[in-house]
Amino acid sequence: MxxxxxxxxxxxxxxxxxxxxxxxxxxxxxxxxxxxxxxxxxxxxxxxxxxxxxxxxxxxxxxxxxxxxxxxxxxxxxxxxxxxxxxxxxxxxxxxxxxxxxxxxxxxxxxxxxxxxxxxxxxxxxxxxxxxxxxxxxxxxxxxxxxxxxxxxxxxxxxxxxxxxxxxxxxxxxxxxxxxxxxxxxxxxxxxxxxxxxxxxxxxxxxxxxxxxxxxxxxxxxxxxxxxxxxxxxxxxxxxxxxxxxxxxxxxWKCGEYIGIGPSAHSFLNGRRFCYGRDLKAFEENIIIQDGEGGDEEEYIMLSLRLKSGLVFGEFEKRYQHRLSPLQMKKIGNFARAGFMELDSKRACFTPKGFLVSNAVISELLV
Structure with missing residues (x-):
């Protein structure tokens, strides 16, 4: 972290x-x-x-x-x-x-x-x-x-x-x-x-x-x-x-940790995601809603691909101690040939056209 x-x-x-x-x-x-x-x-x-x-x-x-x-x-x-x-x-x-x-x-x-x-x-x-x-x-x-x-x-x-x-x-x-x-x-x-x-x-x-x-x-x-x-x-x-x-x-977008203070504010700290509800009284009483663990592989891929720098393979491997699966790399290659992504030996990232359909593409990569 x-x-x-x-x-x-x-x-x-x-x-x-x-x-x-x-x-x-x-x-x-x-x-x-x-x-x-x-x-x-x-x-x-x-x-x-x-x-x-x-x-x-x-x-x-x-x-x-x-x-x-x-x-x-x-x-x-x-x-x-x-x-x-x-x-x-x-x-x-x-x-x-x-x-x-x-x-x-x-x-x-x-x-x-x-x-x-x-x-x-x-x-x-x-x-x-x-x-x-x-x-x-x-x-x-x-x-x-x-x-x-x-x-x-x-x-x-x-x-x-x-x-x-x-x-x-x-x-x-x-x-x-x-x-x-x-x-x-x-x-x-x-x-x-x-x-x-x-x-x-x-x-x-x-x-x-x-x-x-x-x-x-x-x-x-x-x-x-x-x-x-x-x-x-x-x-x-x-x-x-x-x-x-x-x-x-x-x-x-790089899965960094943060503390959100205020009603509706979200946090990611010590590997856990949690938030306050949309309620001033609940905030005053410090009622916290747990969202579960954060920073897993799927979340990292999804957030990294929001960035123009994209998903850097070396950083992913260092963080999770393994490479993307052959199936994921094949899908990325298909999206690159269709003009939605750019792919080289170091990273994969969206093109401007790809950003428009990024939710659908990311969902497909995470299946």
Missing amino acids: SESIGIYIHIPFCKSKCPYCDFFSGRASETDYDNYMRILKEKIKYWSGQTDKNVATVYFGGGTPSVLGADRLSDVLYSVKDCFTVEPEAEITVEVNPDTGKTLDFEKLRLAGFNRVSVGFQTAVERELKALGRIHTAKDALVTTQRAKAAGIDNVSLDLMMGIPYQDIDSLKESIDFCAKCGVKHISSYLLKIEEGTRFFDIQDQLDLADDDKQAQLYLFAVDYLDKLGYKQYEISNFAIPGYESRHNSAY
């Missing part, structure tokens, strides 16, 4: 709930924020007693962490640093909504130790933003990235959604050009997924959604165009200027 771990802090609050969002989050009062802070710091202290490993990455996600404001976010990070041994060069990320980002005190966040900002942008096109129920404008996103960089946080990421209502190649290009104009180092570009329990799930028949063919067209365009702009794909939905790949998320 790795020498260091990551920490994920879940902030389950938003100013408004987006109709496509399935994450555990909702509106709350300032009093609710303060009460959650108290619980969060109690749990940070508890989990610090469960491991003596150094912390290499900290990630504040949600919800919308930025609704808490810089003082509360800094307070939580100071608590993490007080309780854990956080490495001097640790990557410390906070997710920010452009609506709150345009007034957030990024200078205070930087002084507390935050050195990476992930902005929930989605699209630069006003009609598409309204269709997604977003409460910000493209200008808000630009102002947020500018303010973060002016405060000394140069490592900024933008979320970019594909397959959303009314979107076509031209509007997607407009959004990608906007990201490049902002000068960000990282772009998470992912396809809209309709999740059960969301408003979009209930009204999906009324939405102008992209079918599978259009989704594929948008995705393949984005991969190619982002590459031309210098954003290299390193994971199925993530692109970065070389050297600015997300270390926190990359650790997930």
Whole structure:
């Protein structure tokens, strides 16, 4: 197992709930924020007693962490640093909504130790933003990235959604050009997924959604165009200027260990996977749901193949003391001949076309 771990802090609050969002989050009062802070710091202290490993990455996600404001976010990070041994060069990320980002005190966040900002942008096109129920404008996103960089946080990421209502190649290009104009180092570009329990799930028949063919067209365009702009794909939905790949998320895909703190947050520690339920009271009472063992061969193959670097045979053999089966290698060869994978003596990885059907391919490899 790795020498260091990551920490994920879940902030389950938003100013408004987006109709496509399935994450555990909702509106709350300032009093609710303060009460959650108290619980969060109690749990940070508890989990610090469960491991003596150094912390290499900290990630504040949600919800919308930025609704808490810089003082509360800094307070939580100071608590993490007080309780854990956080490495001097640790990557410390906070997710920010452009609506709150345009007034957030990024200078205070930087002084507390935050050195990476992930902005929930989605699209630069006003009609598409309204269709997604977003409460910000493209200008808000630009102002947020500018303010973060002016405060000394140069490592900024933008979320970019594909397959959303009314979107076509031209509007997607407009959004990608906007990201490049902002000068960000990282772009998470992912396809809209309709999740059960969301408003979009209930009204999906009324939405102008992209079918599978259009989704594929948008995705393949984005991969190619982002590459031309210098954003290299390193994971199925993530692109970065070389050297600015997300270390926190990359650790997930490499079966690294992490502790998730907050309702709905998942953990992988000491070979076990477990989580908190989607319930604030259960989180306060520290009720933990066991998910069983983690890091087995199937999981390693599945997660490795999310990465553009793919499944490295030598690393697999070192970890599990044997090679992939002849049948698995034969299947990989078949997928490579069909154009879905690339294969050489050292590794197997998906092509952009292969990423679009990766779930089906991985399922076949694991049979």
